[in-house]
Amino acid sequence: MKILVVEDEESILNLIATILERNGYEVIKARDGGEAYDIFLDETLDMVICDEMMPVMSGNDLVKAIREDNKSIPIIMVTAKGEFYDKEKSFELGVDDYMVKPINYDELLVRIKALARRAKIQTENIIKVGDTVLDNTYHTVTNDKLDLSISLTKTEFDILFKLLSYPEKVFSKWQLFNEFWGIDSDVDDDIVKVFISKIRKQIEPFKDIEIKTIMGVGYQGVRNAKEE
Secondary structure, eight states: OEEEEEOSSHHHHHHHHHHHHHTTOEEEEESSHHHHHHHHHHSOOSEEEEOSSOSSSOHHHHHHHHHHHOSSSOEEEEESOOSHHHHHHHHHHTOSEEEESSOOHHHHHHHHHHHHHHTTOOOSSEEEETTEEEETTTTEEEETTTTEEEEOOHHHHHHHHHHHHSTTOOBOHHHHHHHHTOTTOSSOTTHHHHHHHHHHHHHTTOTTEEEEEETTTEEEEEEOSOBO
């Protein structure tokens, strides 16, 4: 799970980032709203935690800009502003949760998990769909009922796990390329098509899951059976 943390006080930024990373989250840091918005446009993010009083672009302005592009990404406002008016304004702009500094970091972790659960973001190392199990620790896809088991390369598995973690979301070729190879890679974005093709061939026996191509948009992970 990838979280963007936006905070202009470096000590607080580093503390939040350290706590989240120790609890298994991937963190991207930004020192102001302008930098954060550029990251938001370039990265595939799962959640945003931001301060309100920041240079370049305030937290509320950042929330407003993000909500114009993405209505569903969970956003937590962490700020010293504790008046009802301040909370009301941020909630009206689209934040999902609001914490007043100084915050309890154990409580922040609880709120992150709650928001992730409501947003149906995959936070565990295992996805189980019907009788098919994806294990992020070993990069395997198994179905004991069919006596099937395959091992994927890390990149192959990470792409499949990402797509199936968001079964209602379509990822563009560019989003996948940027996340798994990066814009500085010495290969072009056609590598995504190659990997999607390889993954499809390997998971074909597992009828519980598949990758669909949404013409003109990108790729979507599909769960064809009930997740347990």
